[in-house]
Amino acid sequence: MKVHLIGIGGTGMGAVAGLLAEAGHEVRGSDAAVYPPMSDQLSELGVPVMMPYAEDNLAWVPDLVVVGNVHGKDHIEVVAAQDRGIPLTSFPAVIGEQLLDGKHAIVVCGTHGKTTTTSLIGHILIEAGYDPSLFIGGVPVTLGRGYRSGRGSEFVIEGDEYDTAFFDKGPKFLHYAARTAVLTSVELDHVDIFPSFDAVRDTFKKLVSAIPADGLLVVCADSPDALAVAKHAVCKIEQYAVIDDGNEPPVEIGWWAQHSEITKSGRVGFDVFRRVAGRVERLEHFESLLVGRHNVANCVAAIAVACARSVPTADIQRGVASFAGVLRRQELRGIAGGVTVLDDYAHHPTAVRETLKALRKRYPKRRLIAVYEPRSATSRRKTFQAEFAEAFAHADEVVVGRLFDPSKIPPADRFDPERLALDLHRSGTKAAYVPDVDTIVKQLAESAAPGDIVCVLSSGSFDGLHDKLLDEIGDSMRPAHREDMAAVRNVLAAAGLEEPARDDQAVSFFVLRNEHGVVGCVALEVLGDDAILRALAIDPRFRGAGYGWMLADTAVNQARWRGVRRIYLLTETASEFFAAKFGFRVVDRSTLSKQVAASEVFTRPAGAHQVAMRLDL
Template sequence: MRIHMIAICGTGMGSLAALLQAQGHEVRGSDANVYPPMSDYLRDRGIPILEGFDATHLDPAPDLVIIGNAVRRENPEAVETMNRGLDYLSFPGALRRFFLSRKTTVAVTGTHGKTTTTALLSWIFTHAGLDPSFLIGGIARNFGQSIRLGEGEHFIIEGDEYDTAFFDKVPKFLRYAPSHAILANVEFDHADIYDNLDAVMAAFRELVRQMPPDGLLVAGVDDTNVRELIQKVGCPVVTYGVDEAADFGARNVRMDGERMRFDIVDEKGEEHPMASPINGAHNLRNILAAYAMSRHFGISPEAFRAALASFEGVARRQEERGEEAGVLVIDDFAHHPTAVRLTLAGLRERYAGRRLVTIFEPRTNTTRRRHFQEAYAKAFESSDAVIIAPVYHGDDLPAEERFDPMRLAADLKAQGIEAHATATLDETFAEALDMLQHGDLAAVLSNGGFGDMHRRLLAALAERARGIAR
């Protein structure tokens, strides 16, 4: 089948493209935002990417068009698809049609931690010999990819609460119809489609309601909203938590060099020592979630321990991009204030002794808006210095709705944190380069390309080091 994918470079769409290619389909796609790692990932697999959106990209006519959830109704390729009467599906609809209907679907849901937990669970199942299929919203470093079609019965998938497509406003995870799910946490997010927390809760409430009686819900009870949601559920529930009493918990948490060591306490009160290459309270909860689901499917504590020890994480999640002139540059996808706070706390713990300089881009549909203005003032407390880039496409939003970097900088300065708001990405780069010193840790936080900030900084720092050497 010849398949054309509109907005192919999104993490989910790019992953689906590779899955469909592995099934033998002829896949091509288009996107306005073509940048690594997804662009490299697709091109390495010989999947053509057409830059920009144009009706002529549908020539010759494909057998099926898959329309990404970022695509708007007025997109010229979407309009042409409708005008020609071509067969089309949403991203979740295509997943369900081609893959999920044949597998036991295990969805990882929640506001935070989905990608890391999905990658970890996929690695645990693979290491245990279950040969799962998986779809992860990022590149899992153990696999070098975000997707795989395995021979086993399980399909492990990152379950997003974002809507399916402009023609189907239902949350993606409902279209996946999982029989097994992890529900990690629930906060307000996606301000472009949800008016408030109640609307987000309604989406998760429907997910919980649809769980089949023979399924399983693994619930993170450290989260107040999750505790509320699991009061009415028609399937068995297993809980995990660090702060609250739960079926699966953790004790004796400590750092040992670059590894986090702890004991998992199971529902029988038995302790199982673990050593993890990923650290921080947020990752501890991710690990507990994966452990609880793994035990349900018969994976032993010993097998879990061995797999966890060799877990390499996910690209753009506390990823070391390089070190030049004594400055270590970290890339992370964190953007929601809770994720920013937890990520920076984890970096502070892991790289104790380094000055932490955070370079932040307000880029998502939520972070571009003022909703989290006050929350961000508390999110950077682990940083020694913060550089705030301009709001991505800020002029598209009314001034009264737009996030205010200048105000955030002032709020951080009031807490004794050095902070600078910049007017352009070039100014962001120059400010960062001027600030960074030997021994620093530069944490670059953005969910997009950020003007190739990591590469530019590393190249400039390398040039600085060569100048010093001369």
Template sequence: MHIHILGICGTFMGGVAALAREAGHRVTGCDAGVYPPMSDQLRALGIDLIEGYGVDQLALQPDLFVIGNVVSRGNPLMEAILDAGLPYTSGPQWLSENVLQGRHVLAVAGTHGKTTTTSMLTWILEFAGQQPGFLVGGVPENFGVSARLGHTDAATRPATGHPFVIEADEYDTAFFDKRSKFVHYRPRTAILNNLEFDHADIFADLAAIETQFHHLVRTVPASGRLVVNAREEALSRVLERGCWSDVARFGERRDAPGFRARGEPHAFDVLKTGVLVGRVEWALLGEHNQLNALAAIAAAEHVGVTPQQACEALGQFANVKRRLELKGEVRGITVYDDFAHHPTAIRTTLDGLRRRVGQGARILAAFEPRSNTMKLGTMKAQLPWALESADLAFCHTAGLDWDAAAALAPLGTGPGGRAHTAPDVERLVAQVVQAAQPGDHIVCMSNGAFGGVHERLLRALE
């Protein structure tokens, strides 16, 4: 079958393309501004990419168009597809029908930590010899790719019953299907990692997102397992609306049923209902990663991996690119890249780094409010709280229609203040370089390319 993917360079749709190619389909695709790293990965797989959404792409005559949620009405190619009555579907629907059907799907949902937890869980299953398939919204360094089919039969079809781990996003599916992506996946094991308000461009409030999580819970069979963060009130409300599966909780602060950690985030015992079942020692930082690990351990147990074996696997977990990823060091100044794009994610990243470097070292946070929620200014009041662990903060303000300096005023924005703003990356780099001192740690946080700020900083600091 020949499929043509609209919006192919997004992480999710690029993963769908890679899976389709591995399954033996002919795959082509298009996007606005065909861009790396996904464009490079796809071309390496032999997938032809087209710049833009020209109507002339109808001449490719694919058997099916697969539509990414970046595509909306008014897109010229989409309008031509509709006018011609040609067959089309969404990425999640295609995935459900062609890859996930018959597999033991393990879905990882939550406002934060989906990519990291999905990668942890996938690595645990790989370490245990289960050859899982996976689709991750990033590149796990243990694998070097964002998607693969995993164990297949002789005809390269996904093997029935074998595990497939998927990052389960609550964002909407497509312009013609406003359900959350994750309702298509029909998991037997579902991690509900945390739940906060996000995606202000499509959800009115937290209650609207809780409804989508409730819909996900409704799809898990009675023989399935829900792995739930016991600290999250929003998730408790989700379960109160109905639950038909086994529930394994994690993160309790006392000897209650479920999984909890004892010790520091980089070296901790894992207890199940108060009984020691394993120990994790690794290079990751932050209590958030400790909770991510507990979730992955509880989910892996549902497919036969003992907590002890899961802990051993996590000792060899190499994390995901862009999760406090070291980019370089110049004159004793260390520069990191991190995907944090929500106030809570910014705070947990900075808190984790503070634990590592101690109170004696300075942390400089350079961030870009780039997600739709942040651009709308919905969470601007939380930014001072998110940046508490940083000694200095530098905000890239391009594209914002709200006053970043006013939002950051509690940190001090005048001479001698902790917060600074810049209308472009060039000026932000100049501000950071002027402030940086040997021994500093600079964390660049964005869910986009951030204008290549990491490389610019490293060059400017030389």
């Protein structure tokens, strides 16, 4: 089938394009503009992208035109499709009608935690060898894209309650025919389309009532409205929760986490319990790099679903431990001058509160600076004016940016960012309203000190504030992107190192940038409990500035956070550096784990005469 997608550069539309292309359909699309990483993803798939929007983009006469929910009936390509008699549909309908046939749909829904929980369930199933298909509204770190085409029976989908298209005002999740569903929470959101909280509840009631009698609903017991909605289900219901004390929860709760604590590595450890035939059973102890009470709850939901799909406990434990998170959820954007810059998608007061509380636990005794852009349809309205002040009070300092595109919101309904800063200041939290992004960057670069955590919260790009701040502070270390890899290869060549540095390996690399661009790099390849540190290189022009130690230290700390127990490396000339600075020791190759010994680094001929070293964490 020939399929044309209007707005193909969006996260959801791009993911659907990938699923359709890998299913054998001929796919093309259009957009006003497409940027990395989506442009790279579509290029790799061989999907042509036409820019800008135009009638002639449909000259190839597709069989079907997929319309995103941001495009209306007057869109130039919508009109052109109707004039040509080409059927219109939405991407949720395409998933439901073209991609779900014969699959067991696991649909994750709720106001909060959908992307993380969907990604974690998918990761557990992948680690257990189930080969699932995935559709996610974000990008899991290790997957690198928001979709996956698998041959297994499970299709894990993030189910959004937002409307589907201009011709279909029902929620997206109804198209997915859930057999297993997770309901993480029910709160007021999307006030641009929902006139009341009752309308939100009614939408979720449609979800749970559509689950067949032999299906499963996993619902969070910490959300009273989610529990109320769950009463409309005719299928089996299992409640989950996080229990903060040592007491056994009410009998209605079938899954729960207890004894949660932050480990020395910054990861979270917790015990999971369940009820089996009326008896309490401790399933296992789990560790995760997902910090925060809300994320522990997300883990419990994923564990319950995995058990329902008969995944062995040891595989679930490994999957939870190795899950590296999702981009834009407490995502590390870089470290400069000892200042850690994070990015988070939180734009609802509950999400802001839980994110800041989680960061408090993850980085105790460090100053937490929150930088906020009111950008989403709900956050630009005054609906949660007071609630945002309560949520941001969990930071030490708050910088509030200007309201994004206020012209879209009636003046009487607009959120007041100046008032938020004033309310925080009056309640004892240092806060300022700074409407200009470049001014925010300059002020933070001057005031932020080594050890500070700067968390940027926005549902959009915030005019590139993250990278601007790292550039302003200088000598920053950042996770590499595909577009950095050409510069990485140049650095490796200048340093005389023959190390693999393909574009698809960007997820393993960190780069160091100064005013000259990328001048250093290091890679950390995580293989379960083991990791390989490699490709540590500095442009010869900048040796002696301590860049090598900075990059290696970043890689070692990242390994600790990922739950790695042993780091291996190969070196010809730097064994004394790694031994003195970090405690690595020379080891015999016969002691290597099978995964490390079989890795690309340790099997290539160039490494045959190098010294193997190991650091036990």
